[in-house]
Structure formats: C-alpha cells, structure tokens
Amino acid sequence: MGGVVLVFDVLLAAALIWLAWQATHTPGLFRAVISFIIFGLLMALAWVRLEAPDIALAEAAIGAGATGALLLSALGRLAVTDEAGTPWQERADLTFWIPAGLALLGLLTLAAWYLPSPGLGQEVQASLPDSGVQNPVTAVLLNFRAFDTLLEIGVLLLATIAIWSLGPMPMPGAQAIISPVLPALGRILFPMFALVSIYLLWRGSHAPGGAFSAGAVIGAGGILSILAGARPWLTGSAYGPWRVLLSLGLSAMLAVALGVIVLGQPFFAYPTHLAGTIVLLLELAAGLSIAMSLVALYLAGQPPTHWDGESLRQ
Amino acid sequence: MSLNHWLGAVLVISGLPFFFLGTLGLLRFPDVYTRLHALAKSDNVALGFVCLGLAVYSGSLITGLKLLLIWLLMLVASAAGASLIGRTALARGIKPWGV
C-alpha cells in the first residue's frame, strides 16, 4: 500500500506545482484564476495528507468560497473595461525570480531543519484543560495566542475601511439572462449556509471548525445571495445596525483583553473558570465580523444608504 | 469482514467508472452542451454511489445522513450550474454541436 500512497503524494505535489506555475505564468488572466481556484482545491487535499484538518477546513471554506468569487468578479470588471488580453508577464523577470525563488526555498529548508524538534504541541496539550476548549487549535487561536487573532481581525477591518473609502460600490450591469434558478438557489442554500456555519462554530470547541471557517462559510452565503439579487444593506440606519457587526470582533476582543485586567489578571489572560464561555463568545463575535467583512470586501466599495427599486437586478 | 462492508465497497466501486466517464466526456466531447451532459454524470451518479456505499459501509445513521446531505448539496450545485451555463450559452448564440 505504501506504493499507492507514494504515487498519490507525488501526483498531488506535481499537480500543485504545475497549477502554481500556471497561476503565475500563463498569458491569459482567466486561465490563471481558474488554475488558482483548482490549486486551492488540491491544497485542501494536501493539508489533509499533512494531517492538518483544521487548515484543510479553512482552505476549503476560504479558497472555494470567497477567494474564487472575489477573483472572478474582479476579472469580470477587468474584462468589461479592458478587452485586450494582457500579456503581463515579461520574460526578463525570470532571471530575477528563479534565483530569488531558489534562495527563498533554501532559506525555508534551513529554517525547517533547525525547528525545535517536538515543537510546542506537548506544552499546548499540557495546558489544554485551562484553555476552556478541547480543540488545541482553537485553544491557541483564541486563548494562548489570542493577541495574534486580535491583530488578524484588525487587519480585516482595516482592509474593509480602506476599500470603502475608495468610493461607492460599483453597480453591476443589467443581467443578460433571466433565470429562475438564481433566486431559488439563494433561497434553498442560504439556510444551509447558516446551519453549517453555526455547526462549525459549535464544533470549534472540540474538533476542527471555529470562527474563521464559520465566518467564511456564512460570508460565502452572503456573496451568493448578493449574486442572486439581494441588496447588501450594510449601510444606512433604515435597515438596522448591521455596520456595527463589522467591528464587533475587534471591539469584543479588545474589551475582553482589557476587561480581564480589571479582574486582576494579566492582559488577555482569561480566568480559568470563565475561559470556555469567553472563548465561545469571542468566536461568535469574530465569526460575525469575518462574515460581514467578506461580504463588504466583495462589494468593492461602499454600498449606498438608500436602495431605490426592489433589488439590484430589475 | 461483515456484509455491510462488502456491500459498501461494491457500491463505492460502482461509482468509479462514472467519474472516469465524466472526465472522458469532458476531454472528448465536442461542445459545451455535451460536456455539461458528461459532467452531470460524475456529479450525480458517481458521487451518489460513493456516498451511498460509504453510508452502508459506516453502518451509522448520523454519518449516513451527513453523506446524504453532501450528495444533495452537490446535486443542487450541479443542477443550478448546468441550468445557468446552458441558458447563458444559448443566449450567447453558441450553437449545439450537429444542429
């Protein structure tokens, strides 16, 4: 059986390298985007082979969901404004990138070689009972290294603010084909997106899952309903305070980080008996923020505060 | 080796040819409509056999229901995608092969 597994690994690695090459060096932009989407799909399989189901789940959720939709929508906008295919890769770049890539590979190999041998896995396992959750990955992300997660959520919020400040959301053109499939798809699938997302959030405390996968899944659901013609009512007070959700993750994490100081704990050190509840609440807040940010990023600009007419597509 | 393991394995193996036929059709069929037809076989039949086989193999109701849900979701995606692609291809004036 070892032979079959070896063949599988070699095939997977070769396909990944070929797709990465296609994604960066093919002359057509669409071919590059499709190669990147398939790359993400096979990367999820590679993470499973590397026994990292948490990362496989995140790769599946982000790679198959938001990334593909963002890249394809950007491409659609480019195709309208710029008809000509863009031969954007110059041959001369190779004389720089091939040696630079090889040097980076060498450095990474060296770094991997000198990694401390058992890693921090045993320390994490030893302190797992104090973390309030049973899944070591969630324990690291939202308890032991919650500061890193705080910064990541902050980056997502900053990106949203930067994109919104660039201008109003571009309105998509009138739809060429009228299909009954799209609204039906939104109606059937959105409840499933919500259900799977809640399931992943709940699973996160004891199995692969958690805020990032859950947020990415419900965010993808939001993108699908926008494609199906829903109005992105993120701004405007008439539709409710949805905009607040964008910063909920960051403000909740900051509140907890500073709040525990009042209780006499160090910065971001949860009291052990409250740790489980705090981690779950932070996951919920972060998941909602991630979902809203993905939808907001997809809009590529600030949505208007008032919507005339029934939907984006009349 | 119990009966449900054998039955499950036979069902999973029955799905494999449909995956290969899907790829064969994708590579050999002449236009987008015929390729859609080939693609639907692997989405519907092949994955259906694999999910059914694994559900029988596991012998657990909750796993079986999850596998059924996965298959149904792929069916919805496949049907909606095929309908949208076919409609758009016709609207764009792509003529079906042989017509």
Next chain:
Amino acid sequence: MTELFTVLVGLLLLNIVVGLARVLRGPSAIDRMLASEMFSTSAVAILLLMAFILDKHELLDVALVLALLAALTVVTFVIRVWSELEAPKSDNDPGDTLK
C-alpha cells in the same frame, strides 16, 4: 478494506490530473470552468474516502463545506464574468475574449 479505498483515492486523483488537460487546452473560458467543477466533485469524493481510510470523521465536514460552496464559483463565473462579455460576432465564435 482501507487498502481498496486507498487505491480508489489514487485513481480519483489520477482522474483529476488527466482532467487538467482540459484546463490546459481550453479553448474557451467555459471549458476550463467545467473542468474546475468536475474537480470539486472528485475532491469531495476523495475527502469522503480519506475520512474512512484515516477513520477521521471531521474530514466529512471539509467535504460538506466543499459541497456547500460548489455552487458559488460557477454562479459567480456565469453572472459576473461570462454575461458581462460582449456577445459573439458570428455563430462559430464562442465570443470569449478571455482565454
């Protein structure tokens, strides 16, 4: 039985790698899109089989997420890329400026 499933997983990956020829050859955007749809079905089947080979049932959740999101890419493509392109000039021209 896991040995059998391992062989099947290898065959399914081979199926994907052979299908990559359609991504390479094209000729139009929709052909590449169909190939990518085919791969997501195969990847779901591979993940399901791996969940049983490794006896890790959390991999079923990865397959569930892939199946749920399968519709998103193709819907985005049809609505935001394919429909926005200009209509084809003649019957033989699929009208794709994208390659």
